[in-house]
Amino acid sequence: MPAPAPAEETAIPLDDEARLRLLDRRLPAAEQIYALLREEIITCRLAPNESLSENRICGMFGVSRSPVRIALTRLAEDGLADIFPQRGSFVAPIRTRQVTESQFARTALEMALVKVAAGKWTAAHSAEAHANLEDQRRHAAAGDGWAFYLDNENFHQLIARAAGLEGVWKTVQSVKMLWDRIGHLANRVPGHREDIIREHEGIVAALDAGKPAAAERAMKQHLGSVFKAIARLRPLHEDYFTDQ
Numbered sequence: 713m714p715a716p717a718p719a720e721e722t723a724i725p726l727d728d729e730a731r732l733r734l735l736d737r738r739l740p741a742a743e744q745i746y747a748l749l750r751e752e753i754i755t756c757r758l759a760p761n762e763s764l765s766e767n768r769i770c771g772m773f774g775v776s777r778s779p780v781r782i783a784l785t786r787l788a789e790d791g792l793a794d795i796f797p798q799r800g801s802f803v804a805p806i807r808t809r810q811v812t813e814s815q816f817a818r819t820a821l822e823m824a825l826v827k828v829a830a831g832k833w834t835a836a837h838s839a840e841a842h843a844n845l846e847d848q849r850r851h852a853a854a855g856d857g858w859a860f861y862l863d864n865e866n867f868h869q870l871i872a873r874a875a876g877l878e879g880v881w882k883t884v885q886s887v888k889m890l891w892d893r894i895g896h897l898a899n900r901v902p903g904h905r906e907d908i909i910r911e912h913e914g915i916v917a918a919l920d921a922g923k924p925a926a927a928e929r930a931m932k933q934h935l936g937s938v939f940k941a942i943a944r945l946r947p948l949h950e951d952y953f954t955d956q
Contacts, residue, residue, distance in 0.1 A: 740779070852909060
C-alpha cells in the first residue's frame with residue numbers, strides 16, 4: 713500500500729484533547745503517550761490512515777519530540793502505526809492478513825479456556841455470566857458502545873476465571889489487539905451488538921448445560937464472526953482495510 717501523502721499538520725480528531733494534556737509528570741511521558749494514543753487507535757477515535765502529526769502531539773502533551781517518537785515507534789511495533797521517512801506517521805490500516813493470524817491464535821486459546829471452564833462451571837459462575845449478559849443487553853439498547861465493549865471484555869475474562877486460568881486472558885488480550893479495532897467499528901453498525909449477545913448467550917447455555925463440546929463450538933462460531941463484521945464494514949469503510 714503506498715504511503716499516504718504528507719499531512720504533518722493535520723489535526724488529530726480526539727474526542728477530548730484536554731484530557732490528553734494531563735500527563736502525570738512523575739511517570740515516563742513516552743509510556744503515557746503510547747497508552748493514550750493506543751486507546752485512541754484501538755477504539756477508532758483515531759481512524760485508519762489518520763495522520764499522527766509529531767508537532768500536534770508534542771503540542772497536546774507539552775513535551776519534546778523524543779517521547780513522542782518513542783511512543784510512535786512502539787505503536788508501529790504493535791502494528792497500529794506506520795512510519796514513513798520524510799512523509800510522517802499514520803494510523804495503520806486494518807490488515808486482514810494480520811486479523812486472520814490473530815483470529816487463529818485467539819480461537820485456539822479461548823476454545824481451550826471454555827472447555828476447561830465447562831468442567832469447573834458453578835452456579836456462581838452462571839450467575840455472574842447472566843448478570844454480564846444483562847449488562848450487555850442494557851448497554852446495547854442504550855447505544856453505549858464503550859460500555860458494551862467493556863461488557864464483552866468482562867464476559868471473556870470471566871470464562872478464563874472460571875477455568876482457573878485468568879492469567880491466560882492477558883495473553884488473549886495481547887493477541888487480539890488488532891482485532892479490537894474491528895470490534896469497535898462493528899459496534900457502530902446496527903444489529904452487530906445484538907448478534908454478539910446472541911452468540912454469548914449460546915456459550916453460556918452450553919456451559920450451564922455442562923456440555924464442553926457445545927461450548928467449544930459456540931465459542932468457535934462466536935470468534936469467527938469477526939469475518940462477518942469485516943464483510944459488513946468494508947463497504948462502509950473500504951479505505952480502512954488492506955489485504956496485505
